[in-house]
Amino acid sequence: MTEGIGSVREGDSVRGTGQGAGQGAGQTRAKRADARRNEKALLDAAAAVFVxxxxxxxxxxxxxxAGVGTGTIYRHFPTRADLIIAVFRHQVDACAEAGPRLLATGESPYVALTKWIDLFVDFVVTKHGLAAVLRSDSAGMDTLGAYFLDRLLPVCTDLLDAAVTSGEIRDGVEAYELMRGVGNLCIxxxxxxRYDARRLVGLLVAGLRQPR
Amino acid sequence: MTEGIGSVREGDSVRGTGQGAGQGAGQTRAKRADARRNEKALLDAAAAVFVxxxxxxxxxxxxxxAGVGTGTIYRHFPTRADLIIAVFRHQVDACAEAGPRLLATGESPYVALTKWIDLFVDFVVTKHGLAAVLRSDSAGMDTLGAYFLDRLLPVCTDLLDAAVTSGEIRDGVEAYELMRGVGNLCIxxxxxxRYDARRLVGLLVAGLRQPR
Amino acid sequence: MTEGIGSVREGDSVRGTGQGAGQGAGQTRAKRADARRNEKALLDAAAAVFVxxxxxxxxxxxxxxAGVGTGTIYRHFPTRADLIIAVFRHQVDACAEAGPRLLATGESPYVALTKWIDLFVDFVVTKHGLAAVLRSDSAGMDTLGAYFLDRLLPVCTDLLDAAVTSGEIRDGVEAYELMRGVGNLCIxxxxxxRYDARRLVGLLVAGLRQPR
Amino acid sequence: MTEGIGSVREGDSVRGTGQGAGQGAGQTRAKRADARRNEKALLDAAAAVFVxxxxxxxxxxxxxxAGVGTGTIYRHFPTRADLIIAVFRHQVDACAEAGPRLLATGESPYVALTKWIDLFVDFVVTKHGLAAVLRSDSAGMDTLGAYFLDRLLPVCTDLLDAAVTSGEIRDGVEAYELMRGVGNLCIxxxxxxRYDARRLVGLLVAGLRQPR
DNA sequence: TATGAATGAGTGTTCATTCAT
DNA sequence: GATGAATGAACACTCATTCAT
Incomplete structure (x- = not known):
């Protein structure tokens, strides 16, 4: 990620309570502060434990x-996937947003693709076991993969298409497959x-350049 | 694998009890035969269940x-890794032996490397979850990876070196890393x-050709 | 019940806060109104959920x-039995009051008894699980049974005594036992x-007629 | 029950391993003895705890x-219903078998029915909570009710039919309903x-005599 | 040697109840 | 008073591993 996000910011609930402005003394606020503090602690703890x-x-x-009871976790994150998603939400978002930005830089699409994938690899590699669980077929974990895919696939597709259009890479590789492959290489x-995922991903992406 | 190994041959214990000949009628002999038969059944059963x-x-x-008690499994294969190794021993061996053969064909080293990796991918991909467990850090599973590596790394190294020497691929990629990467792509x-490991591995290997 | 009591009337707290008149504008008064409104919502909700x-x-x-916090429930009804009692209070009262009325009709006491028990059965049978909980020995639930009994036993006793006196039924069956039995049959x-509580209760009551 | 069965006899597994004769030194026997001893302990313990x-x-x-691990229970009785059934199997069987016997006594069918139901009541009443659980709609507990019903319904039907045929009782009451009712009265x-289930059941059965 | 019964730690999950806000 | 977040005991159930027979 561009910005080194070490800990988790507040308000990262899965259910984006997008009530932007206004911090009046609404009576509901009171507990919210408490709960939010707790959720923050939870996410930090989860992040740490995940590592x-x-x-x-x-x-x-x-x-x-986190110093809380188990019930508290279930209250905030009914499903483990919910928790994982919440923990990694910012990074995934940041990654998703980086795609268009890179494409708009003026660099060649292939270079943009390369840099974007580097970003993705940086993110995934530093999360112990994340790549593996993305592949886990444990019931409910599919939600997790779905989230990642939903968020990142469109971005990757755009980058891929651009690079194909510019004639830099071969046609015929789907974004889905590529992202899965890159994710796998991060495991x-x-x-x-002795294992450098970045180098291997580099090879993989380099392989895309090969003419048919 | 070149040869379609469906079932497991007798005497495939991890501890190579290489006491080949002599089947006297001594009671110990009888037991030996019994045990071997049992081990055979075990390996077949394990192979089937693994799939x-x-x-x-x-x-x-x-x-x-296998129609045996659980204790019997522990007796023969103290650790799960031992069992897995025993089950896949032949395939790993066959794979290892295929390397030099391919290199001796007269084809270019790069082609040989490609074919050999295809062999490996065929093997791994068809074993449900094998690739994943090769990466699992569950205690004891490292033995498994170690076995695979011990057996296949030298072969892969030779192929890689030959291809480097022949100028077909770039230098600087270790066999260890490559095999881990290929294995990961199979997960x-x-x-x-929507995911074709072979295609991605093809890209990865194609990436090796790129000049620095 | 004769009168179809669908919802619960206000002021049905267990602790009969019989402070009927006077609605001055004092702040405490306001709260009172608030609280009462709340209790009403609570009872309606509980009735619905019980069903x-x-x-x-x-x-x-x-x-x-009810759209309230759990704490509010505990404030109004410290124990589950309190809540259940409050919810069914009216019905129980109505049932209790129906006894003397039936007895005064001029019909034979036995007929009055029969009709009264039918009333009771109608009430209990339509409350999902009520009959069962009346028998539950979960801590605190005894209060519930006690309330029902306190309220209905005298009524039943009168009916029973009258029918004995009139010579219609045998002697020797206590109201307590009878009501418990009828309640049980409703479970x-x-x-x-395939199970019709009313018919069985009919048999039970018919059995009372038998001469010794 | 005729025979006062206080504890549970050996070999009362749900899965009736009906391999009657032959107690040779079959190799499988060895463990069986162990396991059977344990199962016995389990059933006794369960019976005690149930009470x-x-x-x-x-x-x-x-x-x-029982002095065993929880796993042992699950091994022997995968489901709670299995355990309950096993615990009460003998009594249920004895009860079922008593029906025809009573009918063959020469007494009037009604008397036979009465005695049989007394038997049933004796059995159920002494098992704390059994009657209640027979009515429980907890998932899986239906198996239990099904077992009781399967076993006892035919018997009860025969008795009922006989008494109808002999003109002693009215027609129109199903065995299912009657047994459910009697069971309920035992709760x-x-x-x-202050509650005597036997007396109430007596009233219920007496009610059957009433002419329409 | 083989068996498979027994063990029991480990885990997810629910819910009554308390209490800070 | 009202809220609902937090708590944590309680429970069912699974499975790797040991060990008496």
Whole structure:
């Protein structure tokens, strides 16, 4: 990511309570502050635990780290996928938004594609086990993959199309497949000093240039 | 694999009990035969279950399928990795042996490398969940990766070196990294019709050709 | 019940806050009105939920339906039994009052008894799970049974005594036992098309007629 | 019950392993003895706990009482209904078998019916909470009711038919309804000194005699 | 040696109840 | 007073692993 987001910002609930302005003394605000503080703690804790023990870490572990009861987690994030999504929401969003920006730079579409994918790899690689869980077929985890895909696929498609149009890369590779492939290459990239996901992704993208 | 290995041959224990000849009628001999038969059944059952439910299938399921008790499995294969290794031993061996053969064909080293990797991909992709478990950091599963690597890395290195020497591919990519990458690309390739691991691996290998 | 009581009237708190008149504009008065309105909503919601999910429905469900917080429920009705009693108070009262009325009709006491019990059965059978909870020995639920009994037992006793006196039924059956029995026969009467509580209760009451 | 069955006999598994004769030294026998001993302990413990805490008592409580792990319970009785059925199997069987016997006595069918129902009441009343759970609509508990019904309904039907044929009782009451009713009357009969289920059931059956 | 019964830690999930706001 | 967020005990259920027979 362009901006190094280490911790999670407040208000990152899955349910985007997009009530932008106005911080009047509305009576409902009171609890909201409390809850929001808690949700923040939860997301931070989850992020930390995800790094330490992977995104499939026991609910209890996350709760303990956040200093809350397990019920609190279920209140805020009914599903594990909800929690994961909330934790990574900003990064995914940032990544999605970076696509058009890169395309508008004036650089060649292929270069934009390359840089965008680097961004994606940076994001995924640093999240222990995220890449793996994106592939997990555990029930409910599909929601997670769906979210990522929904958000990023259109962006990737645009980049890909542009690069095809500019004649820089071959035709015939779907964004879905590419992103899955890149995601897969990121698995296990942390804690393995002999494995550099970025380099391999570089090869993969380089492979796109090959003429038929 | 060149040869379609459907079932597992006898005597495929991890601990190569290489006591080939001699089948006297001593009672110990008899037991030996019994045990070997059992191990055979076990490996066949495990192979079948691995295909059906993945390599992380419950021990009981395998035991049931083999018609033995769970204890028997633990006796023969103390660790799950041991079992997996035993099940796939032949394929890994066949794959390892195919490397030099391909190199000796007279084809260009790059073509040989390509074909060899195709072989590997064919093997891995058809084993439900194998690719994933090769990356799993569950305790003990590292043994599994180690085995695969021990066996295949030298072969891959030779192919890679030859292709570098022949000037067909760029330098600087380790066999370890390449194999891990290819393995990763195979994850989730079954049961996802929109994802073709072979094509992506093709791109990856094509990427190697790029000049620096 | 004779009168179809669908909703609950205001002021039906367990603790009969019998402060009838006077609605000065003092702030405490205002609150009172507020609270009463709230209690009313609560009782209606509870009645609805009891029908839909039984009298053991989660507190949250009732609170949600009433549009109040769970805490509010606990404030008004410290115990679940209190809530149930409040919800059914009117019906129980109506039933209690119907006894003397029936007895005064001029019909034979036995007929009056029969009709009264029919009334009771109608009431209980239509309250999903009420009969069952009347028998539940969950802590605190005894209060509930006690309330029903306190209210209805004297009435039943009178009817019974009259019928004994008139020589229509045998002696020796207590009102307590009879009411418990009738209540029991009502359990599970809804959602079981093959089970008609009224018919069985009819048999039971008919049995009373038998000479010793 | 005729025979006062206090504890549970061995081999009362749900899955009637009806391999009657032959207690040779078959190799499979060995464990069986162990397991059977355990199952016996389990059933006794369950019976005790059912009395103490009802048939919905926590699995752990039963396991603890039996001195086994919870897994053991699940091994023997996958479902709670299985366990309950196993616990009460003998009594249900004995009750079922008593029906024809009573009918063959030479007594009038009505008397036979009365005695049979007394038997049933004796059985149910002494099992704390059994009657209640027979009415529970908790998922899976229907199996339990089904078992009781399957076993006892035919018997009851025969008795009922006979009494109708002999002209002793009125027509038009199904065995299903009658048994449900009797079962219901047994709810809460223990621990309530003022409630005598037998007497009420007597009234119910007496009610059958009434001419239309 | 083989068996498979027993174990029990581990996990997700629900819900009554309390209490800070 | 009202709110509803937080709590955490309670429970069912799974499965890897051990060990008596």
């Amino acid at each position: 330490a023990s992977g995104v499939e870490a026991p609910v209890r572990e996350i709760a303990a780290r 296990g990239a942390d804690n393995d000093p | 059906a439910s993945g390599v992380e299938a419950p021990v009981r399921e395998i035991a049931a399928r 989730g390739a079954d049961n996802d019709p | 839909a999910s039984g009298v053991e429905a989660p507190v949250r469900e009732i609170a949600a339906r 599970g009467a809804d959602n079981d098309p | 103490a805490s009802g048939v919905e008592a926590p699995v752990r409580e039963i396991a603890a009482r 809460g009969a223990d621990n309530d000194p």
